[in-house]
Amino acid sequence: MRIGLVIIIVSLCNVLSSFAQQSNDYKERYALFKRQVMNDYDDFRKKVNDKYAEFMRQAWNEFHALPQIPKPKNETVPPVVLQDEDKDKPVDSSPVPIKDVVIPPAPEPQPVPVAPIREQPTADRTGEFVYCGTACKVKYAADGGFRLNGTDNEVLAKAWGELANGRFDNMLRDCLALRERMQLSDWAYLNMLVAFAEKCVGKSNEATFLAAFAYSQSGYKMRIARADGRLYILFASRHAIYEIPYFEIDGEKFYPFDCDADQVEICGASMPNEKPLSLYISQRQLFAVSETPGRKLTAERYKDMAFIVSVNKNLIDFYSTYPTSEANGNFMTRWAMYANTPMENEVAESLYPKMMEKISGLGQQDAVNRILNWVQTAFVYEYDDNVWGGDRAFFAEETLYYPYCDCEDRSILFTRLVRDLLGLKCILVYYPGHLASAVCFTESVNGDYITFDNERYTICDPTYIGAPVGLTMPDMNNQKACVILLRNK
Numbered sequence: 001m002r003i004g005l006v007i008i009i010v011s012l013c014n015v016l017s018s019f020a021q022q023s024n025d026y027k028e029r030y031a032l033f034k035r036q037v038m039n040d041y042d043d044f045r046k047k048v049n050d051k052y053a054e055f056m057r058q059a060w061n062e063f064h065a066l067p068q069i070p071k072p073k074n075e076t077v078p079p080v081v082l083q084d085e086d087k088d089k090p091v092d093s094s095p096v097p098i099k100d101v102v103i104p105p106a107p108e109p110q111p112v113p114v115a116p117i118r119e120q121p122t123a124d125r126t127g128e129f130v131y132c133g134t135a136c137k138v139k140y141a142a143d144g145g146f147r148l149n150g151t152d153n154e155v156l157a158k159a160w161g162e163l164a165n166g167r168f169d170n171m172l173r174d175c176l177a178l179r180e181r182m183q184l185s186d187w188a189y190l191n192m193l194v195a196f197a198e199k200c201v202g203k204s205n206e207a208t209f210l211a212a213f214a215y216s217q218s219g220y221k222m223r224i225a226r227a228d229g230r231l232y233i234l235f236a237s238r239h240a241i242y243e244i245p246y247f248e249i250d251g252e253k254f255y256p257f258d259c260d261a262d263q264v265e266i267c268g269a270s271m272p273n274e275k276p277l278s279l280y281i282s283q284r285q286l287f288a289v290s291e292t293p294g295r296k297l298t299a300e301r302y303k304d305m306a307f308i309v310s311v312n313k314n315l316i317d318f319y320s321t322y323p324t325s326e327a328n329g330n331f332m333t334r335w336a337m338y339a340n341t342p343m344e345n346e347v348a349e350s351l352y353p354k355m356m357e358k359i360s361g362l363g364q365q366d367a368v369n370r371i372l373n374w375v376q377t378a379f380v381y382e383y384d385d386n387v388w389g390g391d392r393a394f395f396a397e398e399t400l401y402y403p404y405c406d407c408e409d410r411s412i413l414f415t416r417l418v419r420d421l422l423g424l425k426c427i428l429v430y431y432p433g434h435l436a437s438a439v440c441f442t443e444s445v446n447g448d449y450i451t452f453d454n455e456r457y458t459i460c461d462p463t464y465i466g467a468p469v470g471l472t473m474p475d476m477n478n479q480k481a482c483v484i485l486l487r488n489k
Contacts (some may be wrong), residue, residue: 042166045115048272049164052216055269056157060226065245065262071324071391072331077434079381079407080473082466087301091447091470096459098450102430102484104336105238105327107282110179110186111219111275113172120169127171129199131192133314134288136178138196139170148205151226156209156267163213172217179218183283187322190215190235190257190277205231221274223247223254225264232259234266236276239325239337252276255323279325281341287314289346292401300377301466302370307354311397312346319395332430332484338393339412339428340487343420347397355421364443367422368460369469375414375462379405408435410462415486418460427457428484431476436461438483439469448472452483 124139146162149155175196179189193214197207208231215222221236225247234247234254246253249266256264290313299305327333343352359367382404384391394402394409396416405413415426415437425440429450438450438457447470448459464473472478 042115042118045113045117046164048114049160052269052271053157053160053164056160056224056267057153060153060265060267063225063247063249063264063266065256065264066248068243068245069240071242073391076383076385077407077431077473077475079463079465082464082471084466087466087468091468093446093470094448096429096448096450096472096478096481098429098452098481098483099479100482101452102330102332102336102482104333104340104485107278107280108238108275110189110278111221113176113217113219114272117169117172117176117217119173120166122167122170124170127196127200129196131195132188132285132287132318133290134182134286136192136196138174138178140200141167141171146206146210148209151205151229151231156224159209160213163210164217168213172214175214176218182286184285185279185281185283186220186277187279187281188285188318189218190220190233191321194233194257205229208233216271216274219271219273219275221270221276223249223266223268223270225256225259225261225266227259227261227264230261232261232264233257234259236274237325238276238278239327240329241279241323241325244323279323280337284342284344285315285318286345287312287318290314291346292316295400297374297378297400299370299374301373302358305355305358305370305374305378307351309351309400310346311401312344315344315397316401319398322395324393332428332482335393335408335412335428335430335435336484336486338395339415341395342489343396343416347400348420352421355417359421364422364424364441365445365469368418368424368439368441371417371421372414372460372462372469373466375410375417376465376467379410381406381463407463411435411437414460414462419486419488425455425457425488426486427452428486429459430482430484431478432480434463434473434476436463436473436476446470450481450483457483 125142127138127140129136146159148159175193178192184192193211197211201207201210212222212224212233223234225232225234234256236252236254241255244255246255291310292313294308294310296306296308324334359370380403384406387404394405394412396413399405399409399413411428418424418426418439427438429436429438436459438459440455440457445458450457458470459472460469461467461473464471
């Protein structure tokens with residue numbers, strides 16, 4: 001019996017040894033396959049960049065800037081204050097006719113490199129810089145990178161080849177990692193690349209060229225331009241940007257980054273599968289926190305709705321650089337871009353719990369009435385022309401920060417709060433000269449309402465001061481009202 005047991009054990013060991021050998025063989029084959037795939041990716045990227053550099057040697061075409069798209073001039077309807085004797089009157093239900101429904105295009109995944117970028121075993125130095133108050137580190141070529149001895153075709157083509165020879169792959173990987181870690185929007189990423197490049201080689205043609213290279217290698221559609229010995233980045237955009245002259249290349253708008261030249265030479269070289277920049281901000285921008293001084297904001301009707309609010313100044317500074325734009329040739333889509341931007345972590349973690357305490361246990365209508373009155377009365381109304389010299393919409397945090405706001409700012413903030421705090425669907429409602437909002441209650445609520453997609457949205461107007469849920473501001477032309485859809489999150 002012992003001999004039989006020994007035989008079984010020996011046989012089992014042989015089987016296990018065979019399995020182990022097979023496993024090792026599999027691991028080796030997989031490692032070989034992985035190396036081959038990465039080598040193929042490297043070869044593909046090299047061929048693409050070689051072709052790009054060769055294209056730079058060819059003739060550049062001259063372009064004239066086309067006139068900027070003017071920001072739509074909208075007539076302004078002043079706020080209205082509901083009389084005290086009318087504040088507690090019953091609200092009747094009445095359907096609101098609508099002219100049109102505006103459906104902003106959904107955000108798309110961010111661009112990606114034409115092929116995966118492999119980490120290189122090089123002795124890089126670390127480039128440290130600050131973007132939007134946030135300390136960043138990016139590996140940079142240990143030899144200090146490159147210099148441009150002019151801006152002629154041959155010089156630029158040779159420089160592109162130097163940047164694409166692998167020495168800067170670690171830099172590209174770190175830049176893309178920062179985009180992911182900080183959840184940077186496309187606009188933030190472009191600006192970060194410029195900040196990094198200028199820190200490395202100073203504000204120069206080299207910095208512009210380095211940022212352009214990193215931007216294109218990250219998957220973005222861009223073109224390099226030159227005028228009077230200077231280089232410029234031209235970026236394609238999914239959205240039409242207001243008040244910036246642009247260049248039309250092959251039927252597509254390209255916008256200059258920090259360029260006021262109206263006549264430039266442009267290299268037509270492109271990368272496979274390049275994508276235009278999007279001005280959506282679909283994730284919270286994770287900048288370092290620099291809190292603004294606390295601002296006390298109190299509702300007129302509900303005195304316990306009083307909160308000390310601070311926001312991240314680094315985020316406010318970033319928003320101040322953000323271009324105003326529209327999608328699909330419809331100026332009303334711009335408000336959805338602002339309203340769909342998530343609220344920053346600092347506000348969500350400090351203000352939201354305090355607001356929830358004041359609305360917890362209430363029915364939906366009572367809770368929304370409290371939020372609505374807070375937005376109506378805690379903020380000072382002022383026309384954009386008087387404050388900014390022209391129309392300017394606010395992200396939600398900007399309304400919490402700046403001393404004045406108007407109807408569009410209030411509606412953007414209000415719909416952000418209702419979606420975040422109560423989880424209720426919201427829409428924006430545009431009347432000529434005025435922006436209001438509406439909420440899709442899941443409980444029975446009286447008031448003026450819009451029916452869309454078999455759901456009932458009750459009017460809530462943050463600029464009809466003192467008005468409860470369900471009241472439309474007087475003199476609004478419902479026949480011309482347009483619904484602007486918002487994302488639920």
